[in-house]
Amino acid sequence: MDAPILTALADPARWRLVSLLAERPRSVGVLAQLAEARQPQTTKHLQTLERAGVVTSQRTGQRRVYALRPGPLRDLAIELNRLADSADRAGATYDRYGTSLDQERRAAGEPGWADGRSFSFHRSLTGNPDLVWRHLTDPALLARWWTPDDLRVSELVFEARPGGRIVHEYRDVEDTGSADQVAGRAEGVVEAVRPGEHLTYRHSPLLPDGSVAFTAHVDLGIRGTDSGTALDVTWRIADSTVESADFIAGIELGFGQSLDKLAATIAHNTRSTTWDD
Numbered sequence: 001m002d003a004p005i006l007t008a009l010a011d012p013a014r015w016r017l018v019s020l021l022a023e024r025p026r027s028v029g030v031l032a033q034l035a036e037a038r039q040p041q042t043t044k045h046l047q048t049l050e051r052a053g054v055v056t057s058q059r060t061g062q063r064r065v066y067a068l069r070p071g072p073l074r075d076l077a078i079e080l081n082r083l084a085d086s087a088d089r090a091g092a093t094y095d096r097y098g099t100s101l102d103q104e105r106r107a108a109g110e111p112g113w114a115d116g117r118s119f120s121f122h123r124s125l126t127g128n129p130d131l132v133w134r135h136l137t138d139p140a141l142l143a144r145w146w147t148p149d150d151l152r153v154s155e156l157v158f159e160a161r162p163g164g165r166i167v168h169e170y171r172d173v174e175d176t177g178s179a180d181q182v183a184g185r186a187e188g189v190v191e192a193v194r195p196g197e198h199l200t201y202r203h204s205p206l207l208p209d210g211s212v213a214f215t216a217h218v219d220l221g222i223r224g225t226d227s228g229t230a231l232d233v234t235w236r237i238a239d240s241t242v243e244s245a246d247f248i249a250g251i252e253l254g255f256g257q258s259l260d261k262l263a264a265t266i267a268h269n270t271r272s273t274t275w276d277d
Helices: 003-010 012-023 028-035 039-051 070-107 129-137 242-249 251-276
Strands: 055-060 063-068 118-125 151-158 165-172 184-194 198-205 215-225 228-238
Touching: 003 012, 003 039, 003 070, 012 028, 012 039, 012 055, 012 063, 028 039, 028 063, 039 055, 039 063, 070 242, 070 251, 118 251, 129 198, 129 215, 129 228, 129 251, 151 184, 165 198, 228 251, 242 251
Parallel strands: none
Antiparallel strands: 055 063, 118 228, 151 165, 165 184, 184 198, 198 215, 215 228
């Protein structure tokens, strides 16, 4: 975005002159009268707008007449619309989480308030069951998708065997230097493993003091289909604390985004393998 244009338009007095010139070209004297300003100050404002490319001028007899240049304004409008469209997309996720957060906080009146609740997810994936299984259990592959869009994995342990340890720490996706606080950390244990078919584990997000917010019993089932693999996931909540509301509010949206990343990652890997062949 053109900074000089934004700077020029940011002043209310200059914006008033732009509005007047949008109606028709006008001389400095007339603009000063209509803007109820002194002519020397009006001239300075117009010169600033001209240097920014927003207006142009020419001398006609004894007068200097200014006219508005619509091109830079249209370019600015396009850029502002692009930003607004991006904000709409990001804001929809933000608003959706905010609504869920309000609901869960109101419901979290006492320990155990969310026990027994479940969240179900389904994705049709393009890769075969073996490829999907590796993305569910290999830490290097898990790290590519196992966070929502605005986070990144900063530490990951996943021991794909009964009794195996799970550590899942994540930070803001833009915090590449780990300068900010950890966005979240969860620890758990793998319960059952049937390679290529079934995986269950316990997963517990931690509160800032290190205590458990709640425990999620996660069940993942995969089966081959004509087009790839069907993945079904169920989260069942237990041991919920009052403080767990903020975490539980983000499960549906956050894990849904993670699964979308998984689907995109597997689709990319599948295409790459096909092209290599």
